[in-house]
Amino acid sequence: MEKLQEIMSFLESNRIQIFSTSVDNKPVSRPIGSAALCNGRIWYCMNNDKPMFKQLQDNPNVCICVCGSDFSWIRIYARVVFSDDKLIKNMYMQRPNSSFKSVDDPRFSVFYLSEIRAEIHIKGETKVIEID
Numbered sequence: 001m002e003k004l005q006e007i008m009s010f011l012e013s014n015r016i017q018i019f020s021t022s023v024d025n026k027p028v029s030r031p032i033g034s035a036a037l038c039n040g041r042i043w044y045c046m047n048n049d050k051p052m053f054k055q056l057q058d059n060p061n062v063c064i065c066v067c068g069s070d071f072s073w074i075r076i077y078a079r080v081v082f083s084d085d086k087l088i089k090n091m092y093m094q095r096p097n098s099s100f101k102s103v104d105d106p107r108f109s110v111f112y113l114s115e116i117r118a119e120i121h122i123k124g125e126t127k128v129i130e131i132d
Helices: 002-013 051-058 086-093
Strands: 017-023 026-032 036-038 040-047 060-068 075-085 108-122 125-131
Touching: 002 036, 002 040, 002 075, 002 108, 002 125, 017 051, 026 051, 036 086, 040 051, 040 086, 051 060, 051 075
Parallel strands: none
Antiparallel strands: 017 026, 017 060, 036 040, 040 108, 060 075, 075 108, 108 125
16 A cells, blocks of 8 residues: 555646557557545546547556656556446545536546556656556
8 A cells, every 4th residue: 555655645746647548559648637546546537438438448558657846757557447436436526626427427437557567756766666
């Protein structure tokens, strides 16, 4: 849990993350900001009617990159695992900017990161964190 908290601390300090997927073996990146730590996993939520959802179904391998204001940065490689966990969906609905009105909204998808390999870069030093 300590390793996950270290990663989450960086994500919480830098709310907008660049989330990369691929289409036809070409990278596609976009900002995303829904990271949350719950039940020992890093979760995200999304509308499943967006291209990103199809990209993640076709290839669940992702890269997330975030740079802090002090130029420290993190790169996370992981696999996405979709879930229909109502507890997680409810957690997201409690957020002030939630666009979802119900955990049963058919467009509402949540996923967590598995097989995480994170590199945290601070002042020329690199710390690697691996979580199965």
